[in-house]
Amino acid sequence: MSPEMKKEETVKLISAEGFEFVVDKQAAMVSQTIRNMLTSPGNFSETQLGEVTFPEISTPILEKICQYFYWHLQFASGKETEFHIEPEITLELMMAANYLHT
């Protein structure tokens, strides 16, 4: 598999602290906001590099978001499990999910 191909299939999500999460493009597209960023016409850096930075989202929250992307895909394909949300992070996760249209 060529590096170009690989770049196509994954995206890099960067948290406020600069931590990078590499996820499948298909998973990241669960977020309407990310989908718009990656598919919008024009030379946005997001579209070109496949990288999105979220200065407002902390690392643990972004990690949880990524987990949700994969859980959502699994659920859609018929695997029914619970997505557990720890009460401590509900507020921050809620705001991030709201921003990402997830």
Next chain:
Amino acid sequence: MIGAGRSEAEGRRGLVDRCIDAAAGSAESVEKWRRQRRTLERLPTQLADALFHRLLRRGLLYPTLLEVFQHCVEEVDLHGENYVDAEWMAYLGAFRYMRILNLEGCRGISNSSLWSITGMTTLRELDLSRCTRITDAGLEHVLSISNLEKLHISETKLTSEGIRRLSSLVNLRVLNLGGLPVNDQAMTSLQVLTQLEYLDLWGSKITDQGAAMLNMFPKLNYLNLAWTSVTKLPNLPALVCLNISNCTIYSIFEGDDTVKAPLSKLFVHNTTFFDVDEAFSCEKVCYLSVLDLSYSPICNFNFLANTRLLECLDLSFSQMTDGLIDLVASVGFNLKDLNLSNTKVTSQALCLLAGNVPNLERLSLSKTSVDDASLQYLSMMPSLRIIDLSKTSIKGFYYLEGSKLDKTSSVALLQNLVHLENLNLEETQVRDEAVHDLVMLGGLKYLYLKSDFLSDISLNAMSSLTNLTYLGLQGAVLTNQGLYLFRPPAQLHVLDLRGCWLLSMDNVASFCKDFPLIEVKHEWVKTLPTDQNVQLGSSPMHRTTQEEKLKAKAKKPGQSQCRLKKDHFADERIKYSREDLLELQFSSLSDMLANLHTVLPKGLMKE
């Protein structure tokens, strides 16, 4: 299939909704996030509002917790929550951005508890309707909220003296004074509220003198004068919606002005007119889309010919007859909703309507003398979605001309109606045989068949109606075996079996267990919580009232004479004579009442 439907809904829920759910999961979850003060301050309004109201619905909101929302919540809806008192109000007074406060029916709200919202500049809308402890003294606090645009204060203890003082709230656009003693003097004071668009004065004491001042409100588009002694109404050029139900009217919109109100909704329920043709002259009714003539004593319907835009017409309990129906037919083109229940119309009227109502979606013929002949006319109304034929003499079949033997199904005629989804045949003469023909109406979603004569055959026939979500079979003579063998359609959501007195508790319980997604309505299931919300919401007070009702029922004489153990119902009804069955019918009630407060079988407990 049913399981798939549920998980689909589950899958559509977004992460935001899941977070709100988790945050409002329990009192412990709340404790985990309530100290995150800075995060709460940054919470976008719509998220804060959603979280606030979910906590409220789950009974997790209490006064000191309100504090965490003081920087983010804009809309507060506490209507009907009797526990809301001065302490709650003290915290709500600190909500810096509160725009809307709904306290409708909060009986715990007193005059002094309104003190904390005094002078709140952000507040635009306040609903104090049915706060029965509010008097003129409490109004003082409301008057200090000078930016108020919408005020609902109906059915409180305000006097006309207090109402006069509302004139200082000059920004008011909506004012609901329903059920208050507003008199002509009060109206004189209120004339300065020139921004008013919506004014509700039902049940007030205003007379023609007060009504004459209504043209001081140039923007008025909604007016309710029901149950008043007003007989003359001035011309109100902006009026769109008017309610003059239960009044006696001599004239409406009289005046020299050439511009008449573009009235689109008119409610004249039980209104008496001095001169119908004058009151409903052409230019007054030509824009009407909604007209409520229910209980109207008028016999002259000629004005209907001018209501060419009419979409919704309620003629229930009116003097409408077959001879007058051609007036409705002549303006039938735009009609979507027609209510002819409790009138003297017969199938002949439907013959005249058929072909003239291409857009009619909803038709009620309840308690009229229509018979099976009407169904062929109904089948010529192509847009029908909802048909109410309850309490008519519909049998479901008719005899071909000249023959007394050749039965033909009449309900089958309704097959032509591709949009039909809601059919009410309660208390008609429809029997098992005709119900069997209903299976041909594959699009049905709601079916009501309350009857003392239907049996297991009808219930089992319903398995083939694959789109059915609601099935009402109240009072049917269903046996335990019949219910046991019933395979409900996949989409069925509610099964109403109230009054099916032959069913035993165990049998109903095991059905509930086998089909947990179907809400079964039956005397045996009544005391159980139907869902989690009800479980959480049930206050001790609620429970006592239910108990009282049951006790009152049990006191009725004649019901406890013959008491049988519930095991006896397992037997087939063939074993009993008609007299036995009638006796059983009563005893099952008393037996049920005796059992209600004892231990319920496990199957009835919600998992």
